[in-house]
Amino acid sequence: MSLDTVVTDIREEAHARAEEIRAEGEARAEEIESAAEDDAEETLERAETEVEREIEQLREQRLSSAKLEAKQERLEARRNVLGDVREQVEAELVGLESETREDLTRTLIDAAGEEFDEGDDVSVYGRADDQALIESILADYDGYAYAGERDCLGGVVVESEQSRVRVNNTFDSVLEDVWEENLREISNRLFEQ
Known part of the structure; x- marks a missing residue:
């Protein structure tokens, strides 16, 4: 075997090995990219779920607060009307x-x-x-x-x-x-x- 043949064989082997390493690297990169995309998708879904939950919770709190405020306003209005009625009764008693x-x-x-x-x-x-x-x-x-x-x-x-x-x-x-x-x-x- 001549030196040229050995060099050519080594080169071919090196190219084949380099091709094999490149193919493995590309496959590994695709796996990493796919896993990263899956993780990103999962993270996005979790974030969307969390945001939806927080929005629903905030909506419920505001709704509850608005209902309580409305109830308090109704009670205050009723107290005022009852006070007015009482004042009318007192005025009628004075004017008997x-x-x-x-x-x-x-x-x-x-x-x-x-x-x-x-x-x-x-x-x-x-x-x-x-x-x-x-x-x-x-x-x-x-x-x-x-x-x-x-x-x-x-x-x-x-x-x-x-x-x-x-x-x-x-x-x-x-x-x-x-x-x-x-x-x-x-x-x-x-x-x-």
């Missing part, structure tokens, strides 16, 4: 006709009188504008006297030193009791649900 006011005041004094012993000196307080009315009613009661004014819508506060009892039968206290007992019904009628 004299005959109706006298009947109610007499009924409230009678109810309070049940708490006192016969012979007690009873002091009766009422609205300043009702002084003459109360004094005229008290003329029918022994031991009862008008004792001064109270800041109220009407009615009376009745007390006795001997019995150590005080009865608040003002329109305000009666209204408060009726209002509390019937608030749900009042609300239901105003805001039929």
